[in-house]
Amino acid sequence: MEFPLVVGVDGSDGSLVALAWAVEEAARFGLSLRVVHASLWERYEGPVPSFNDERPADELMTERVIAVARQRAGQLHPDVQVDAVTVPRDAADALVDESRKAAALVTGSSGRGVLRGMLLGSVSLAVAGRAHCPVTVVRGEERNIRGTAHKVVVGVEEGEEAATAVRFALREAEGRGCEVEAVRAWRAPQQPTDPLTVLDESARVYAEQATDVLEEVLDAAQSEYPQVTIRRTVVEGPAHKALLQPSADADLLVLGASRRHDHRGLHLGRVSHTALHHAACPVAVVPHG
Numbered sequence: 455m456e457f458p459l460v461v462g463v464d465g466s467d468g469s470l471v472a473l474a475w476a477v478e479e480a481a482r483f484g485l486s487l488r489v490v491h492a493s494l495w496e497r498y499e500g501p502v503p504s505f506n507d508e509r510p511a512d513e514l515m516t517e518r519v520i521a522v523a524r525q526r527a528g529q530l531h532p533d534v535q536v537d538a539v540t541v542p543r544d545a546a547d548a549l550v551d552e553s554r555k556a557a558a559l560v561t562g563s564s565g566r567g568v569l570r571g572m573l574l575g576s577v578s579l580a581v582a583g584r585a586h587c588p589v590t591v592v593r594g595e596e597r598n599i600r601g602t603a604h605k606v607v608v609g610v611e612e613g614e615e616a617a618t619a620v621r622f623a624l625r626e627a628e629g630r631g632c633e634v635e636a637v638r639a640w641r642a643p644q645q646p647t648d649p650l651t652v653l654d655e656s657a658r659v660y661a662e663q664a665t666d667v668l669e670e671v672l673d674a675a676q677s678e679y680p681q682v683t684i685r686r687t688v689v690e691g692p693a694h695k696a697l698l699q700p701s702a703d704a705d706l707l708v709l710g711a712s713r714r715h716d717h718r719g720l721h722l723g724r725v726s727h728t729a730l731h732h733a734a735c736p737v738a739v740v741p742h743g
Contacts, residue, residue: 590736
């Protein structure tokens with residue numbers, strides 16, 4: 455049995471945008487959708503004796519969040535099977551646990567409460583860094599979220615595991631009927647006598663090495679998706695900056711994340727952090743392996 459696509463909701467505008475994105479994604483790939491709302495009011499209060507007919511405000515809000523999510527999902531795609539549940543846990547812990555049995559996980563870029571003004575909500579950042587499946591944080595401009603750019607961008611790392619993120623990007627592009635732009639950034643040492651100038655020969659060598667890495671990774675993944683058009687981009691500069699520009703004209707930015715042996719979860723480096731905070735389109739963080 456195929457795992458469902460899981461989306462976290464909390465009633466905020468950001469989570470409702472993520473819900474709509476997740477419904478489209480579930481319909482695109484023929485997945486069922488599991489809507490999860492994490493609320494701690496039951497854990498801390500539980501059923502308590504009541505001497506009047508009024509119900510706790512948190513209980514009413516939780517029911518409304520789930521009811522609205524189920525209704526909106528049904529309106530967007532009646533054919534998508536929707537399972538909506540409330541989990542009495544911390545939001546980040548609940549979604550990380552859900553990720554163990556999810557095809558992928560979707561969150562909004564910000565949530566309710568005091569952290570709403572941050573560039574990226576703490577829950578989304580924690581989930582992207584700890585989940586056991588691909589996590590898409592739905593952020594960016596409306597036209598990018600709606601998928602009108604018809605392009606998926608993927609950052610290409612080095613090594614055998616780099617093909618995992620590329621395969622995810624190709625699968626997304628195939629489902630959307632669009633192209634993939636594969637980006638590999640490179641840096642050359644600066645000339646000691648002039649820090650602002652890079653030696654031409656050195657630049658050529660590093661550019662060729664970056665191109666070789668790009669071709670090797672793409673060759674390993676493209677055979678599974680021969681119908682997808684891939685545009686190759688090799689650019690000099692920091693990777694976290696090189697990926698922001700193409701994200702402005704993309705429906706999705708895909709990045710790989712490596713597991714650390716000495717820490718629980720994923721290691722999100724500078725590239726992932728920058729993209730999750732500043733990309734102009736939704737960002738998918740794909741764990742290697």
